[in-house]
Amino acid sequence: xxxxxxxxxxxxxxxxxxxxxxxxxxxxxxxxxxxxxxxxxxxxxxxxxxxxxxxxxxxxxxxxxxxxxxxxxxxxxxxxxxxxxxxxxxxxxxxxxxxxxxxxxxxxxxxxxxxxxxxxxxxxxxxxxxxxxxxxxxxxxxxxxxxxxxxxxxxxxxxxxxxxxxxxxxxxxxxxxxxxxxxxxxxxxxxxxxxxxxxxxxxxxxxxxxxxxxxxxxxxxxxxxxxx
Amino acid sequence: xxxxxxxxxxxxxxxxxxxxxxxxxxxxxxxxxxxxxxxxxxxxxxxxxxxxxxxxxxxxxxxxxxxxxxxxxxxxxxxxxxxxxxxxxxxxxxxxxxxxxxxxxxxxxxxxxxxxxxxxxxxxxxxxxxxxxxxxxxxxxxxxxxxxxxxxxxxxxxxxxxxxxxxxxxxxxxxxxxxxxxxxxxxxxxxxxxxxxxxxxxxxxxxxxxxxxxxxxxxxxxxxxxxxxxxxxxxxxxxxxxxx
Numbered sequence: 001x002x003x004x005x006x007x008x009x010x011x012x013x014x015x016x017x018x019x020x021x022x023x024x025x026x027x028x029x030x031x032x033x034x035x036x037x038x039x040x041x042x043x044x045x046x047x048x049x050x051x052x053x054x055x056x057x058x059x060x061x062x063x064x065x066x067x068x069x070x071x072x073x074x075x076x077x078x079x080x081x082x083x084x085x086x087x088x089x090x091x092x093x094x095x096x097x098x099x100x101x102x103x104x105x106x107x108x109x110x111x112x113x114x115x116x117x118x119x120x121x122x123x124x125x126x127x128x129x130x131x132x133x134x135x136x137x138x139x140x141x142x143x144x145x146x147x148x149x150x151x152x153x154x155x156x157x158x159x160x161x162x163x164x165x166x167x168x169x170x171x172x173x174x175x176x177x178x179x180x181x182x183x184x185x186x187x188x189x190x191x192x193x194x195x196x197x198x199x200x201x202x203x204x205x206x207x208x209x210x211x212x213x214x215x216x217x218x219x220x221x222x223x224x225x226x227x228x
Numbered sequence: 229x230x231x232x233x234x235x236x237x238x239x240x241x242x243x244x245x246x247x248x249x250x251x252x253x254x255x256x257x258x259x260x261x262x263x264x265x266x267x268x269x270x271x272x273x274x275x276x277x278x279x280x281x282x283x284x285x286x287x288x289x290x291x292x293x294x295x296x297x298x299x300x301x302x303x304x305x306x307x308x309x310x311x312x313x314x315x316x317x318x319x320x321x322x323x324x325x326x327x328x329x330x331x332x333x334x335x336x337x338x339x340x341x342x343x344x345x346x347x348x349x350x351x352x353x354x355x356x357x358x359x360x361x362x363x364x365x366x367x368x369x370x371x372x373x374x375x376x377x378x379x380x381x382x383x384x385x386x387x388x389x390x391x392x393x394x395x396x397x398x399x400x401x402x403x404x405x406x407x408x409x410x411x412x413x414x415x416x417x418x419x420x421x422x423x424x425x426x427x428x429x430x431x432x433x434x435x436x437x438x439x440x441x442x443x444x445x446x447x448x449x450x451x452x453x454x455x456x457x458x459x460x461x462x463x464x465x466x467x468x469x470x471x472x
Contacts, residue, residue, distance in 0.1 A: 011320070072445050073438040074401035080418045080434035084240055084427040153307070160310035164405075167422065177316050181408060190320045197313035204308035 013191045024176075028199060031172025034162045035207070038094055039155050042101030049102070050109040051135075060110065067103040075100070075164045083168060093165040100161060101154040108150025112143030145222060148215040152208055159204040163196065173200045243428045244435070253432075258416070260436065267413040267440065271400045274335055278342035278399075279392060286347045290354030290384070291376045299348050306344035311398075314340055315405040334406030334413075341402055342395045349394070353387030354380050386456045393448035400444055404437050414440060 017024070049067075053060040070078070078099060082092040116139050124138045140147075163174030171178065176196030183189030247253055254260045289295050315337040322333035357380045365379045404415035417433025420426075 011324075069442065072397060072401075072441050074404050074441050076404045076415060076418055077434040077437040077441070080421070080430045081438070083422075084431050085237070156307050160308065160312075163310040164312045166312075167408075174310075174312060177313050181316050181319070184319055184323070193313070193316050193320070197310070197317055200310055200313060201305075201308045208308070 010187045011190050012194060013187045016188055016191045017195060024195060024199065027172050027175050028203065030170075031159070031162050031174075031200065031203060034090075034093060034097065034165065034170065034172055035155065035158045038097035038158050038162075039101060039151065041094065042098045042105055042154060042158075043151065045098065046102055046105035046109055050106050050113070053106065053110055054113060063106060064103065067099075067106060070099040071103040075161055076167065079165065079168050088169040090170060092168055093162075093170040096165070097158050097161055101158060104154045104157070105147075105150050108146050108153075109143065112146030112150075113139050115146060116142045141219070144219050145215060148211060148218070152211045155207050155211065156204045159200060159207060163200055173197075173203070240427070240431075244431050247428050247432050260414075263412055263414050263416055264436070264440070266411075267400065267403055267415075270331070270335065270338070270403050270406070270411075270413060271396065271444075274338035274399050274403075275342060275392070275396045278339050278346055278395060281339070282343045282346035283350050283388065286350035287354055287376065287381070290351040291372075291380055293355050295351075296355065299351050302344045303348050306341075306348075311337070311341055311402045312405055315402065315409060319409045329410035330406075331411055333409045334403065334411040337406075338399045338402055342399050345398070346391050346395050349391030350384070350388050353384030353391070356387075357383045383460070386452070386460045389452050389456060393445070393452060396448060397441055397445050401437075401441050 049063050053063050073081075075096065078096045079092060082095055086092040086095065120138065120142065121134065124134050129138065162170075162172050163177055165171045166174030166178040173196045176192040180189040180192035180194075180196065183192070252259075256262065315334065318333040318337040318340070319329060322328065322336060325332075327333070327336075354376075361379060361383070362375060365375050370378065403411075403413050404418065406413050407415035407419035414433060414436045417429050417436065419433075421429030421431075421433055
């Protein structure tokens with residue numbers, strides 16, 4: 001610990017931070033863009049696959065098996081598989097990032113819709129809802145809390161994984177972590193590692209809280225139930 | 229960077245096969261076998277150390293039903309910290325502690341990442357045991373210690389084993405990043421491949437890393453099914469943690 005205390009004056013440079021606020025902002029915006037694209041594309045694919053899985057039950061097992069394999073492959077390896085095919089590009093980063101969202105999202109969408117009470121579905125049918133109407137106006141809204149819980153996990157996970165894409169030339173805030181690694185013996189290096197990490201964690205927390213807020217606004221009935 | 233497309237792709241996969249077919253790539257200190265040994269040893273050491281640190285306090289707190297809010301906070305924060313950042317962040321810390329580069333920053337980062345999910349899953353497993361069951365055991369005259377060791381621990385064992393599996397696979401995945409801070413392991417092939425722009429090496433390394441992760445997942449899943457009584461198997465739902 002004594003070593004750490006002695007060396008700590010050279011560990012972090014506020015000067016570097018104040019001189020690079022523009023860079024930090026730009027990388028943060030890129031980080032958000034990479035995350036939003038991955039989660040939105042992941043959500044669209046997951047919704048489609050979930051509809052298939054709900055309609056044809058036997059497909060659920062192979063779908064979760066395949067997305068489970070994607071989820072288990074370490075991120076660096078997944079990106080490394082893609083580099084020979086799609087190069088050091090945004091596309092490579094996004095294919096990898098989207099792959100990791102699928103398992104979480106599909107599980108939550110299917111569980112959410114399965115969790116809608118049979119009595120509710122029956123009443124809606126009795127009221128004359130078509131299959132499509134039932135799905136969009138009854139099942140999907142009632143499954144929203146569980147689906148949003150899945151989106152929260154997917155978004156927070158993706159924000160973390162975006163940093164790894166620095167190794168394939170993307171990375172948002174991961175850019176600072178990777179550059180800091182190459183300047184590891186200088187305070188300029190350690191400062192960049194800390195900045196990249198702290199801003200990325202802050203971003204994850206902010207996105208998580210935003211999604212909690214969205215859920216609160218999007219499901220007014222669960223709020224009323226809570227206060228009643 | 230040469231990109232492989234169409235016929236090039238087939239040629240490329242041929243090069244990857246040829247790389248695996250070359251005995252020189254298997255033996256010696258930088259060969260596949262030694263890198264695999266390093267990877268497996270570090271994964272085992274870090275997972276074992278993390279279970280020693282995480283499981284006993286989680287059992288006790290779960291038994292007492294203490295600190296639920298804390299556990300939820302740990303899960304959420306743990307998920308938000310990128311493993312890549314942790315591995316890199318432990319490098320300057322390790323250097324300043326005089327532990328150098330390579331093994332120690334990787335080991336400490338893996339420990340740091342593996343403890344929270346093991347702790348929370350064990351906690352949830354024990355705290356989630358049906359309170360009526362606990363009441364009944366007490367009514368039968370079991371001591372506090374017996375309730376923990378004879379009722380709560382067996383009931384929670386599927387969740388704890390699943391937590392160990394998830395943590396092991398996560399540690400093996402993250403150990404790949406150790407190559408960035410001067411350690412060996414299978415990540416070496418990918419990181420070296422990136423730095424010399426050798427796509428064959430990158431792809432071969434990715435195959436090895438992915439193969440090991442999937443093998444561990446399947447192996448530990450199989451062990452779980454052998455060990456856990458079928459009546460308890462549906463309980464083995466755990467909080468899946470972040471992929472590295």
